[in-house]
Amino acid sequence: xxxxxxxxxxxxxxxxxxxxxxxxxxxxxxxxxxxxxxxxxxxxxxxxxxxxxxxxxxxxxxxxxxxxxxxxxxxxxxxxxxxxxxxxxxxxxxxxxxxxxxxxxxxxxxxxxxxxxxxxxxxxxxxxxxxxxxxxxxxxxxxxxxxxxxxxxxxxxxxxxxxxxxxxxxxxxxxxxxxxxxxxxxxxxxxxxxxxxxxxxxxxxxxxxxxxxxxxxxxxxxxxxxxxxxxxxxxxxxxxxxxxxxxxxxxxxxxxxxxxxxxxxxxxxxxxxxxxxxxxxxxxxxxxxxxxxxxxxxxxxxxxxxxx
Numbered sequence: 001x002x003x004x005x006x007x008x009x010x011x012x013x014x015x016x017x018x019x020x021x022x023x024x025x026x027x028x029x030x031x032x033x034x035x036x037x038x039x040x041x042x043x044x045x046x047x048x049x050x051x052x053x054x055x056x057x058x059x060x061x062x063x064x065x066x067x068x069x070x071x072x073x074x075x076x077x078x079x080x081x082x083x084x085x086x087x088x089x090x091x092x093x094x095x096x097x098x099x100x101x102x103x104x105x106x107x108x109x110x111x112x113x114x115x116x117x118x119x120x121x122x123x124x125x126x127x128x129x130x131x132x133x134x135x136x137x138x139x140x141x142x143x144x145x146x147x148x149x150x151x152x153x154x155x156x157x158x159x160x161x162x163x164x165x166x167x168x169x170x171x172x173x174x175x176x177x178x179x180x181x182x183x184x185x186x187x188x189x190x191x192x193x194x195x196x197x198x199x200x201x202x203x204x205x206x207x208x209x210x211x212x213x214x215x216x217x218x219x220x221x222x223x224x225x226x227x228x229x230x231x232x233x234x235x236x237x238x239x240x241x242x243x244x245x246x247x248x249x250x251x252x253x254x255x256x257x258x259x260x261x262x263x264x265x266x267x268x269x270x271x272x273x274x275x276x277x278x279x280x281x282x283x284x285x286x287x288x289x290x291x292x293x294x295x296x297x298x299x300x301x302x303x304x305x306x307x308x
Contacts, residue, residue, distance in 0.1 A: 012282075013289045014298040020263050022285040024202040028070035037076045038158065038252035038273075039263055041243050043070070043086040043235060045090045047101050059090050059101035062110050069257060072174070074112045082160040082247045083113060083151040086121065086239065089143065096133040096140055106149055113151035116159075119206040121146045121239060125213040127185035148208070150243075162193035210238040220259060222290035229283050231261040238263040242270055262288035274304025 023030045044066065047059035057065045073083050090099040106115065126144040133140040148254040212234075223230045240263060244254055250272040253295055256264035259277035261284060268275035269292065279285045289295045 011298040012285045013292070013294045013295045015265075015269055015295050017269050017275070017292055019274065019298070020259070020265060020288060020295075021276070021278045022280070022282050023278055024276045024280055026072060026274065028056065029069070029076060029255075032076040032255070032276075034075055035078050035081075036253060037255050038078055038081050038248045039084065039244065039254045040073050040077065040082075040257065041084040041086075041240050041254065042162060042256045042258045043233070043260070046088040046233075047090045047099065051102040059092075059099040062101045063105050064107060067108065071256070072107055075154065075239070077153045078158075080156065081117065081153055082157045082159070082243075082246070083153075084243045085147055085149045085151065086235075087149065088146045089128050089135075095184065096130075096137070101134060102147055105158060109149075109151060109259060113153065114157075114204055116150040116152040116154050117156055117206060119148040119150060121148050122207055122209045123212045123236075125211045148239075150247075151180055157247070158249075159247050161203050162200070164204055164242055166204050168202050204242075207240060208239065210236050210242075212236040219291055223287045226290065228287040228288070228290075231284050231287065234261050235263040237263055237267050241267045241271070244268055244273060248273055259261075259288065260284055262291060266291045 009021055009023045009031060013020050045057065047062045050152055077083060086106070087102050089102060091097070092099055122145050124144065126142065127140040128134045130140065130143065132140055218232055219234075219272040240256075244264075244267060248254060251274060253274045253276065254264065254268040255275070256262070256277045259265060259279040262277045262279065264276045265275045265288070277288070280286065
């Protein structure tokens with residue numbers, strides 16, 4: 001017997017370039033054609049000890065829970081597409097040691113994906129946690145870095161670091177101005193004349209320093225005015241912006257299957273990328289709509305222009 005196709009899911013709202021769905025992520029991913037997405041960038045619910053309003057899974061269950069999403073993400077990615085997964089760590093209940101669930105998940109994902117690079121998001125404004133071990137017992141230091149795994153469908157994913165260059169440091173600007181004599185450094189590294197070439201900026205490191213202090217932005221104000229709950233774990237826009245610039249080109253499709261307040265969709269729209277987001281909490285979807293001045297309710301299924 002042939003499988004009965006799943007009924008189409010209609011977006012909650014649309015914009016010039018995107019579609020936001022109030023739906024389970026798996027259902028939305030299953031609507032997308034094979035090899036159609038340039039980038040999946042997302043931050044799924046972490047394996048936290050305390051249950052959050054947006055829902056989260058225990059560390060012991062996390063790999064099994066995430067695996068069906070991983071399979072669908074792999075299927076929908078273009079051959080040179082990328083999957084960027086921001087995933088916070090967890091502490092083992094009652095003891096000051098770390099869970100290994102992130103590493104267990106990445107080892108499982110290696111059955112499908114290549115690990116292109118591991119990156120680290122440092123949030124200098126993060127509060128001192130875990131409080132019991134950092135501020136009370138004082139036997140640990142503040143946990144302020146989240147792992148970001150850049151996974152790819154091929155060993156050579158689409159990427160261009162020239163799109164994410166950083167301003168040169170003062171010393172590098174002086175070197176470019178005054179010149180540098182090519183020589184062998186004490187570390188045995190050969191610094192050639194190419195080191196003096198002005199490439200428009202410095203290549204960023206894999207430590208991304210992005211504060212997350214948006215305590216009074218337009219999204220918060222709009223949600224308060226509308227009486228809608230504010231998503232408690234929002235991306236700082238700089239995080240998806242870095243990967244969207246680095247790993248995609250204009251008009252390519254970016255997908256966030258755990259969209260929350262849909263920062264990814266907002267940034268993708270600003271950068272001229274098509275986007276699709278999925279969020280299972282209807283209040284968060286309603287709040288995310290307030291990010292887009294041109295958003296309109298929609299009752300149409302996924303259009304071909306965004307599906308492939």
